[in-house]
Amino acid sequence: MTNQKGKLVLYSGSSGVGKGTILQKLRELDPNVCVSVSDTTREPREGEVNGVHYNFVTRKEFTDKIADGGYLEYAEYCHNFYGTPISQLNELLDQGKTVFLEIEVEGALQVMKKYPGILSIFVLPPNFETLERRLRSRGTEDEETVERRLEKAKEEIGCRSRYKHNVINNDLDVAVKEVYDIIHAQ
Ligand code: 5GP
Secondary structure (H helix, E strand, O other): OOOOOOOOEEEEEEEOOOOHHHHHHHHHHHEEEEOOOEEEOOOOOOOOOOOOEEEEEEEEHHHHOOOOOOOOEEEEEEEEEEEHHHHHHHHHHHOEEEEEEOOHHHHHOOOOHOOOEEEEEEEEEOOOHHHHHHHHHHHHOHHHHHHHHHHHHHHHHHHHHOOOEEEEEOHHHHHHHHHHHHHHHO
């Protein structure tokens, strides 16, 4: 992402770690921060709005867009596809925004390959038990999906050293401040 006014930030962490909540608070502190809305083939959860949380698309729409080169990156995660549309990203960067790509590790590694200098943050739980508790108490997934996501979380945590910064989400306000400091130190 060169010749752009804005800044791109890779932002990952396992399902249930609280990365969305951190980002929500961060946006209150810094209105220039925004999140790229991804395409996904996953079914919407209760309360999720098309075009706000995700663009909910069919597999056919997703694979057509892959063929058109419409994604900066994409990955399959727990049987669903997720991808970052390029067009909207360029618009936001042209506006000078700090754009967070809240994406899983496989897609993040693709972006790191393209842009080796990119700012990257991995959010960790204080321990695995806390992650498991948070994921279950959220109540948005059935047991099989929770198990699958926990397995994936173990795998993803193993990749944390690939990111420039690791932030532990033990105390929400402390984690928000850490992320704020990271993006403003550049
Ligand atoms: P969820 O189904 O919980 O909303 O998301 C599952 C995982 O997919 C999360 O780790 C989330 O950050 C990631 N994700 C969301 N959008 C994208 C995307 O555009 N690309 C990739 N690679 N991962 C994404």
